[in-house]
Amino acid sequence: MTGKTERADRVSVTRERILTAAERLFAEHGVFAVSNRQVSEAAGQGNNAAVGYHFGTKTHLVRAIIRKHAEPVERIRERMLADMGDSADVRDWAACLVRPVTEHLAALGSPTWHARFIAQVVTDPSLRALVAEETRSSPSLRRTLEGFHQCLPELPAEVRAERGDMARQLITHMCAERERALAEGTPTPRASWHDAATGLIDALVGLWLAPVTRDS
Amino acid sequence: MTGKTERADRVSVTRERILTAAERLFAEHGVFAVSNRQVSEAAGQGNNAAVGYHFGTKTHLVRAIIRKHAEPVERIRERMLADMGDSADVRDWAACLVRPVTEHLAALGSPTWHARFIAQVVTDPSLRALVAEETRSSPSLRRTLEGFHQCLPELPAEVRAERGDMARQLITHMCAERERALAEGTPTPRASWHDAATGLIDALVGLWLAPVTRDS
Numbered sequence: 097m098t099g100k101t102e103r104a105d106r107v108s109v110t111r112e113r114i115l116t117a118a119e120r121l122f123a124e125h126g127v128f129a130v131s132n133r134q135v136s137e138a139a140g141q142g143n144n145a146a147v148g149y150h151f152g153t154k155t156h157l158v159r160a161i162i163r164k165h166a167e168p169v170e171r172i173r174e175r176m177l178a179d180m181g182d183s184a185d186v187r188d189w190a191a192c193l194v195r196p197v198t199e200h201l202a203a204l205g206s207p208t209w210h211a212r213f214i215a216q217v218v219t220d221p222s223l224r225a226l227v228a229e230e231t232r233s234s235p236s237l238r239r240t241l242e243g244f245h246q247c248l249p250e251l252p253a254e255v256r257a258e259r260g261d262m263a264r265q266l267i268t269h270m271c272a273e274r275e276r277a278l279a280e281g282t283p284t285p286r287a288s289w290h291d292a293a294t295g296l297i298d299a300l301v302g303l304w305l306a307p308v309t310r311d312s
Numbered sequence: 313m314t315g316k317t318e319r320a321d322r323v324s325v326t327r328e329r330i331l332t333a334a335e336r337l338f339a340e341h342g343v344f345a346v347s348n349r350q351v352s353e354a355a356g357q358g359n360n361a362a363v364g365y366h367f368g369t370k371t372h373l374v375r376a377i378i379r380k381h382a383e384p385v386e387r388i389r390e391r392m393l394a395d396m397g398d399s400a401d402v403r404d405w406a407a408c409l410v411r412p413v414t415e416h417l418a419a420l421g422s423p424t425w426h427a428r429f430i431a432q433v434v435t436d437p438s439l440r441a442l443v444a445e446e447t448r449s450s451p452s453l454r455r456t457l458e459g460f461h462q463c464l465p466e467l468p469a470e471v472r473a474e475r476g477d478m479a480r481q482l483i484t485h486m487c488a489e490r491e492r493a494l495a496e497g498t499p500t501p502r503a504s505w506h507d508a509a510t511g512l513i514d515a516l517v518g519l520w521l522a523p524v525t526r527d528s
Contacts, residue, residue, distance in 0.1 A: 125437055126344060126436050127344075128342060128345060129344060129438060215435050216435050216436065219431050219432050219435040220432065221342050221428065222342055222345060254501035254502075255501065258501040259515060261486065261489060262482055265482060265485040265489070266478055269435070269481040270478060273477060273481070285471065285474040286470075290527065294527050295474050298523065298524060298525050299475060299478055299519045299522055302523075303515045303522075305518060306515055306517055306518025306519075307514065308514055309510050309513075309514050311506065
């Protein structure tokens with residue numbers, strides 16, 4: 097192994113440690129309550145400026161955490177899309193929205209911090225655009241939303257957009273609620289991420305298929 | 313008017329100015345990105361410590377904003393409950409969850425900041441307990457959740473709790489999304505808060521009535 101490769105490996109380990117420490121602190125105390133200095137310390141870096149050196153500003157750090165998880169979620173959804181037959185129905189497309197997220201959380205083992213982190217990011221006025229960027233650039237997510245269009249051609253376009261937003265909000269915030277309950281040891285309505293996904297899919301199918309009332 | 317009453321009125325005007333300035337700044341920039349000093353300045357207070365003098369810490373200020381809005385929402389829901397007949401169905405109860413919030417936002421006129429403020433508070437690890445306290449102490453909300461129980465006696469208790477959480481998350485975050493779109497001048501799927509509520513009620517009825525899949 098050359099000296100250059102060794103150094104690259106060491107940098108990669110340090111960056112990974114920082115990302116993990118940041119995500120945990122952000123989930124538990126809030127993205128803005130935690131300083132880059134605290135993150136550097138929690139990541140075991142002697143140099144308190146390690147976050148700045150490796151990532152730049154807090155916004156850059158937040159984007160790096162988002163990307164770290166977006167990639168495996170995208171891969172799971174691509175796999176589900178590849179297995180999807182021509183007769184896919186609303187339930188199949190709802191599963192394609194939900195299961196990549198919950199499978200990824202389950203694969204991370206316990207505890208996880210990502211769901212609480214993302215819920216804060218999408219709600220914060222200065223950070224939410226970062227998630228919107230990642231979402232817009234996801235081919236698998238675009239394909240999934242087109243799937244609902246194919247199944248529900250009679251749904252007015254603005255109601256389809258509205259229910260797409262609702263689905264996104266539900267998945268994000270219900271995963272964060274479950275993750276928090278697991279971390280705090282409070283009861284959860286479902287025994288596993290798989291079962292929690294089933295509950296979300298049931299609800300999303302009902303939501304997408306609900307009749308549309310026309311206001312006068 | 314006695315000097316004492318005049319002073320009480322002046323204090324009340326100052327407190328109200330601080331609450332309004334804080335809510336706007338929190339909605340637009342984030343609850344933690346804004347300092348008490350910035351709130352005091354935006355409220356036109358010569359004394360930069362005005363927030364501390366009138367409210368104490370930021371947590372106390374946040375609680376005061378929550379309470380200011382919880383009272384009118386509670387009154388609207390009490391009125392709806394009083395008008396509710398014995399034959400109330402799932403749609404009536406869904407309306408009883410949603411319309412008090414959207415009617416209050418509509419009554420505030422444009423622009424509003426409260427929906428974005430609350431969405432941040434319920435998502436923040438250190439502040440969310442404040443909203444949970446208010447929610448638990450609301451008799452009208454408890455009565456409404458019992459209403460769903462009466463309409464859907466066959467729904468397993470844990471699924472009822474889960475769908476109650478989903479309803480809460482949807483109302484909070486969809487109102488915040490609409491408020492943000494209105495503030496930014498981006499398109500919204502509905503023309504008014506009343507119509508946005510109708511879209512939410514349609515979705516919630518579908519969600520509450522969705523069949524429950526049993527995982528193996």
